[in-house]
Amino acid sequence: MSDASTHHADVAIIGAGPAGMAAASRLAEAGQVPVVFDLAPSPGGQIYRQLTAPQLGEDVMGRDYLRGRRLLERFERARIDYRPGSRVWWAKREGQGTTLGVLADRRSESWQVRRLIIASGAMERGWPFPGWQLPGVMQAGAGQILLKQGALIPDVPPVLAGTGPLLYLLAWQYLRAGCPPRLILDAAPRSRYATMLRRPLSTWHGRHYLLKGLGMLTTLRRAGVKVVHGIEGLRAEGNPHLQAVHYRRAGRWQSVDASMLLTHFGVVPEPQLSRGLGLPFDWHPSQQAFVPHREEASLAAAPGIWLTGDGAGIGGALNAEREGHLAALSILAAKGEPVENERTPLVQARRRELSARALLEALFRVPDGWLAAQPETTLVCRCEAVSLGELDAAMAQGAAGPGQLKAFTRCGMGPCQGRLCGESVTRLLAGHLGTTMNAAGYYQVRPPLHSITLGELADSAAPPAP
């Protein structure tokens, strides 16, 4: 039964990053009119944020950022029902398709969608250490967003800490912007060369990443930026904001004064939509993240649902673009269009890219034993201020799953919906129970998938009775 207050779409795409833009553009070029929802005010996603009116040029941002223009122009040219500033806060599989609750202009509307492409991207991993809740501590991605959004850079040299390509990219961009980091604290495993030797094929496929990384590192070193490798522990301190960063190396703690610490411990698929739809996830030991299942060939996760881009497994912007393209082709193929010739090179390129990724994953692993080694006062759940010690105590009292642990401690009950503590809670339980990440399980994700007020909910167009 349809209802006047419900919108209908044959294809809806959530996310206007590389994956979503590519999918939408390709579908539009075939005469479809997909609807695209995105939180942000302009298209681009995380990587191409603000590229519609870039604040800085290639000299600071690097080539990869500006490269997105081609895709952006294609997206803007195509006939697409693009809806910026839209939050999908509700998603449920119903009958032949999916029902979405979409909040825009402080009003929620329901959408009945036949085919759904999820391209909602990744988030930075929540990675607890003492003091990570202090003002002055941010994730590296946040620093980069400020750079893209308004050419904002730290007014004193910041400390960067963690592991992952983004850490070095941000350091390089800050250097180019005239604000070289004071110190880079690298927590990646130290046996880099051994890793490369163990993965010759990945190393070959990933050679462009290696060269790019090497180039950045050389530039940073030449500019006198100090990099400390082998970081085993991190602590932020200060009141009411960050004043010092302590770090442990070779068993010894050292300190540096700092008013800004930017950390990065990798990116992981943002799970809310896929988990909220009840799609199954598995722990991916190489990505060190929970990754949703999908069919390798079509990228479909369930009838009528495709998962593309970093939200389905971290593969980077170019891979995301190809996956969006592939999902579009999968839909077009079902409508009887000949797409095989177009598919083959995409599939091949994707395979090479994912092989190269395996190298990055190995080079930038997060240290698995990190969480258990933190002091017990360390906050695991920032929203509800639940500490590691409280979680240990609840596990000792019989909480044997994420649901029970949440019930006993409020961990994960806050507004971030457990996104920043979910992985930590699974890690703790797996350690406590001596089991795998998969067996330890994950929170049950339920709406709201994004925040909505009761007023917005009450004012929303009444959804049809089922």
Next chain:
Amino acid sequence: MFKRLDNAAPAAMVTIWLEGQPHSVPATLSAAAAVLWLVGATGYRDHAAGGHRAPLCMMGVCHDCLITIDGQPNRQGCLVPVAEGMRLERQRRPA
């Protein structure tokens, strides 16, 4: 805490009000970014469990950027672009 690069592309500016004071900010910023630029992270927000918080992720995940926008409390400042005449109040507990 943050400064704007001199060689940034010229941006349209809008006037926003932070705790009653007018400020001119680039229209490309989110409300949270504008606050970080104008006054820094210190004092951004008091947390219910005690202590202070400031934006962590700037991409809609952490909810530590909650701020009162045009009288509406607890909005995610990192997801709302600034607009001409926007009124912002940081959420502090009365001393």
Next chain:
Amino acid sequence: MPQDFLIIGGGVVGMAVAYGLARRGRSVTVLDGHDDSLRASRGNAGLVWVQGKGLAMPRYAELSLHSSMAWPEFAEELTKRTGIDLEYEHCGGVDLCFDAKEAQARQTEYRALYAATPSLTAVRWEYLDREALREQLPGLGERVHGGTFSPHDGQCNPLYLLRALYAACLTLGVDYHPATPVTGIEASTTGFTAHSPQGSFSAERVILAAGLGARTLAPPLGLSGQVHPVRGQVLVTERFPPSGRLPTPQLRQTASGGYLIGDVLEDAGYDTGVTLETIHRLGQRAVQIYPELAQARLVRSWGALRVMTPDGSPLYEASRSCPGAYNLSCHSGITLAAFHARELAEAIDTDRLATIHGDFSGARFDVQATG
């Protein structure tokens, strides 16, 4: 040495009885389901509620009253043992009415119920109109007609109740096995053996407290286990400073500051999901009750299945064909927790369940079916 008791189900009913038995010196093993199994104990609203309970069975109304009176001491005892604050408040509560017709019907029902037995005449309640209610419920919206106030009602944090029961059981030596779903129970001359993929467990006597699991586990033991799921959906908002407003079944502010919105009864089979239509309606009703909540952000929602018997009253049964096997199924396991941990545990331990609480046995459904 075999255990004295095997309890199937680690929800609030099973753990309260486990606690009561362990407190009496019995050895108890609890077998519980998986983290994501159906758990009313984690999805409920946390009301310790008397008014309106037992409309179909005055004995149940008496039980609710009795348990709510025992709650303050029960809560104190658990806190003393475990250090966990149950956030229990014996504050009184209001059940709201939205129009004159509802108000009229409510009062008629209550008048009849609270005259049904001599002990029920002790129940105090009164109908208050919107203006009068605004004292206890400041900010009440214009769409509310009024409500019934009763001083016997109260609230707690049901999750902390559950945690305290776990902690207390642990200190009393209860042997708790999570993720051990029982697939079948065998009776023998020496007692009972429960089988699960994690192994078999034996004890002299067995108590089913498996919520909706009773449907399959109870009949082979000569117990009725007549329960069916009734879904509730609940919303919780972000936290606010304490308002001092009394709890209502429709909406209450929890000790941590969030508003909990609920009170829907749905027949949805075993679907624990939430529906757009219902949460839209719940949002509307919350804003009708306190218009200022329009600005409150929704942070959580969930669906949970009530464990409902055919007449809504508890089912406490002792098996005749398999002596030593019991089944406990009820809605309102929070309210009744104090009773379960004391009198009910005692009645089972001394094997007098059928004598003392015979009117709560499954036999009452057979009578209805044939009569």
